Amino acid sequence: MPYKFTFDLSKAPKFFFTELATVSHQTGIHTTVLKASVDIIKKFNIEEVTGININDAIVLLHDLVDMQVANLNDRNKFLESKKRALLLPHCARNYLDSRCKAVFDANIPSYICSHCSNDCIVNHVNKIAKEKGYDVFVLPGGSCIPKIFSNTKYEGVVGVACGEEAKMLRPLLSNMNIAVQSIPLIKNGCVNTVFNMETLIKTL
Numbered sequence: 663m664p665y666k667f668t669f670d671l672s673k674a675p676k677f678f679f680t681e682l683a684t685v686s687h688q689t690g691i692h693t694t695v696l697k698a699s700v701d702i703i704k705k706f707n708i709e710e711v712t713g714i715n716i717n718d719a720i721v722l723l724h725d726l727v728d729m730q731v732a733n734l735n736d737r738n739k740f741l742e743s744k745k746r747a748l749l750l751p752h753c754a755r756n757y758l759d760s761r762c763k764a765v766f767d768a769n770i771p772s773y774i775c776s777h778c779s780n781d782c783i784v785n786h787v788n789k790i791a792k793e794k795g796y797d798v799f800v801l802p803g804g805s806c807i808p809k810i811f812s813n814t815k816y817e818g819v820v821g822v823a824c825g826e827e828a829k830m831l832r833p834l835l836s837n838m839n840i841a842v843q844s845i846p847l848i849k850n851g852c853v854n855t856v857f858n859m860e861t862l863i864k865t866l
């Protein structure tokens with residue numbers, strides 16, 4: 663399910679994400695996190711840069727911190743995993759209309775990228791992940807997950823999604839004893855969404 667608000671953190675300064683990661687390392691007490699979130703929002707002018715109001719920004723930041731904390735908790739198990747999958751959201755494709763030449767295969771289920779667009783982030787990441795031995799899935803939604811994981815036994819998963827989708831995905835996969843690394847969308851809106859390529863490659 664998408665957020666009820668849209669955001670675009672792609673214009674936020676790089677140090678904003680560094681500081682978020684630092685908070686995630688130190689987290690544990692929720693009041694501290696709340697104060698730290700408000701401080702970070704003010705320090706990096708997040709309201710001004712992204713146009714979202716402070717309450718939505720706090721929700722977003724909490725989800726990002728929670729995601730990072732859960733990633734850290736699962737990191738060692740993930741590093742030991744042998745069979746891995748990368749889940750990409752279909753909304754990050756360059757085009758969501760007929761200009762995208764990917765074909766949806768309901769038997770997998772996933773879009774199969776046909777590499778039609780050189781500047782498509784899904785295309786780029788698809789190639790890198792496959793070279794690293796990942797099975798790559800480009801998903802229209804979380805409803806594809808049960809079939810994918812009943813077909814193959816994965817031990818580690820890297821999943822790109824907005825915070826709310828990631829929150830639903832993690833318990834589902836954790837219950838299957840799969841180590842999860844979530845990469846947040848930094849621009850949502852279900853069309854032309856954006857994630858940080860550098861973060862994803864580091865995580866892979």
Ligand code: SF4
Pocket residue numbers: 755756757761762763764774775776777778779780782783784785
């Ligand atoms: S490169 Fe792949 S995902 Fe991107 S627009 Fe083309 S077919 Fe679609």
Ligand code: SF4
Pocket residue numbers: 663664665751753754803822823824827847850851852853855
């Ligand atoms: S932004 Fe993308 S991942 Fe999030 S709900 Fe919309 S389509 Fe799904």
